[in-house]
Amino acid sequence: MPLRLYNTLTRQKEEFIPLHPPYVGMYVCGPTVYGEPHLGHARAAVVFDVLYRFLRFLGYKVRYVRNITDVGHLESDADEGEDKILKKARLEQIEPIEVAQRYTAMYHQAMDALNVLRPSIEPTATGHIAQQIAMIERILEQGYAYAVNGSVYLDVERYRQDFPYGILSGRNVEELIAGSRELEGQSEKKNPWDFALWKRAEPTHLMQWDSPWGRGYPGWHIECSAMSTHYLGVPFDIHGGGIDLIFPHHEAEIAQAHACFGKDAHYEARYWIHNNFVTIHGQKMSKSLGNFIAVEDVFTGKPPHLSRAYPPMALRFLILQAHYRSTLDFSEEALQAASRAYYRLMSTHARLEEVAPQSYSTFAVQPWRERVLATLEDDLNTAAALALFFEQTDFILKLYRGEEKLTQEDLQLLQRTWREVLEDILGLRRPISVPWQSWKHMVEFLIDLRTRARHEKNYALADAIRDKLKGLGVKLLDFPERTIWEQEEE
Template sequence: MQLYKDQHIKIYNSLSGTKETFTPIDEGYVGMYVCGPTVYSNVHLGNVRTFMSFDMVFRYLKHLGYKVRYVRNITDAGHLENDADAGEDKITKKARLEQIEPMEVVQRYTVDFHNILNTFNFLPPSIEPTATGHIIEQIELIKDIINNGYAYEINGSVYFDVHKFNETNDYGILSKRKLEDLIHNTRELDGQSDKKNPQDFALWKKAEPQHIMRWPSPWGDGFPGWHLECTAMSTKYLGDQFDIHGGGMDLKFPHHECEIAQNEAAKGQSPVNYWMHANMLELNGQRMSKSTGNTVNPDELLSGNNKFFSKAFTPSVIRFFIAQAHYRSVLDLTDDGLLASEKGFYRLMDAINLLDGLKTSETSSIDIKTWKQTCYNAMNDDFNSPILIANLFEAVKYINQIKDGSATISAEDLALLKETINTFTFDVLGLENVTKKESGQDKLSGAVGVLIKLRQEARANKDFALSDKIRDELAEAGILLKDGKDGTTFSLS
């Protein structure tokens, strides 16, 4: 069904800084590109939040009846440390440290990426291209940029001439930065002196003798620049101009800024009509950082094997928690927040599972059609999932009122209520219908709680042998006890 003809979406466009009515280039079709992971480590929970936001966008567009071509790439070459133009490739460095082939690194972490996203019930993209699979396209793109006078070759490397481009174009149009105000990177790095200006960025880098990942080009053996890859892959599959480009807020500058410049330099037009950026995920009010130890990966959150959370959480509870914040808002991941989301999630599931047993009446005391449109209104307003969830809990209230007899509903309205709440909960938000009982968490928590109580009694009686035996045998079974100031909790190893 072509629901999009009656439902009009507004998208916050980072390019204009305003919400704009979404009008695709071709009616009924949407081209969407999202920057995928650089596969040199396990996928970060912040990345999961970003990809989950665009999975929800993808799901809603499909629900409205659009034919969506969703392209999300895999960066498997050319992404240097600190997002720089010089230094070591992230994947090559990981391969050197682990003494394996770079493509072993790529394979290992691509598999991890897919496994995690499958666990969280993501829909696969329409196309998932790799940077190494599109070297020819990137070389041809560089040729176009050179021929148009916006790039130069020196010592086997090719750089984008930012100053020349800015004479007739606006470098900084997305990030709202002015070229003269940009902070220059003045560190002495390999190849830095080759640039005409510090702001110029690499389109192609000469491969030094020790560089493993290398390809032949008109300028010598080398590898592509990180920014170039997304320009080549997005335009190959979506055309020189397409509807939506998404990614994390951290990619707005320089990555997305450079994508715009490259496309304008090569094709003479801006590549994207609507730029969307998902905001950051914090942990206990602070930015996640490996260096400070303030970080948790998806597996640790799912298993409970971490120092931040009191228990394990199911994928749908985590997904529900993330959806309770708007994609453009900073989201703070906390134990209290997840515990509250867990209660809300199971309350929603319990209500949905009551629908089949509800009694119908001749008339309805609840206006289901108006409620249904409020769900669409929420998603039409820049994919506002928190408002959608609030509307779903209005339906939970209705369901409980019908159950206890304080409200009535006709068979026709009950069918509409059931269809709508299932559509938005499972098809759009991507949640899975798992009750607390089915998840086994109640039974497990109860059983472990009994053992924790027995252990506490043993310690009180100074029977430390029994106390240690309970702890050690639970650990062997994959259940780790954690003693804290607020008592003993457990996690799954």
């Protein structure tokens, strides 16, 4: 079955066909680095990490570009308000570059903990001012923008004479007009729905560059157009981001690409993929509602939203348990359940690696493997894929106990599927950091000691060993022939 992805542009699932196989170009909007990474960042990063890993698994050579926005993202979408990074710098009394580097480092740390692979290229907006200026100059030359008082705006009315505007979000300009109002200081725009490509900087503005229009700084939207097309060409295969970026950010990107490159831009990316929000007890997460949860809060168990610390893989698992196009409702109960499920699955995974092959099989592995891969090929349904692994937990316990059987070939295929899907594609790490073999030998040595103690009727010692192991997150299951163990949530 070919990979099918839901394309926001066409509002349907489409077969994924890259422009230049086996190469795939993918651009995802990265963070604006002015604050701690939060659950919304974690979700977007994990969703596109799984897509990146899966494309590689399918044999594609992926160039994955995810930017860092370190200038030009204003507080309001209407080209108004303070630059988010400058505001933070003023509040903390540090340089803007210190803000950007501090929060970029925090972002990397949190995403590394979640086992999110780093992209192939991670360009910063401030490192690509020249490309942005060149793009704006070309847009001006084609007549789709105008310069006024040292700022440059995209002329939406002029653009609409040649290209459809609103093609991604499905909004029409009439709606935009109804929703726009003349804001103070915006009178230099021809129309309120025009948007800034370049903004003139006041002399006191801390981040500014020379340009043909005087000193200033880029608009947020042009940064992504310039960086994506610079590294991936036009059009490229996949453009991703959070659903909140569809309008105005991604709509503006499409307009800028066509205003610059003409029809060749062909909607800039072939497939526009958007992940949905994280809600907190059904509510939108925001600092003003007091329900803001940073990624780090999950790892440290910061009150009031969390009563204890959770391992990063519990959060990754929770994210994978929802389809990326559905909202993900976060609560401590949901996280706790995800954590338990994760440990249970990893114990089964470890047990599967201990199974001995037999001369015949009681289960057809190949069709099961195909079902698992088909769920992922169906618009990356990670939730359905995980459910198929859960369905196998009882079977694998029976396999381990010799009540079900697999030939060497089937067993190896089953073990390979567990490793490839859970570790390589879904990016789940094993729960412990000490080498697995050493840990296993130590646990099994203690289980042997306990068995001996029980034979010698030294039940006090046997129970002490069992309790100690329980404290280490190891649960014992006593069967008549032997005792087996599984790792429980720590």
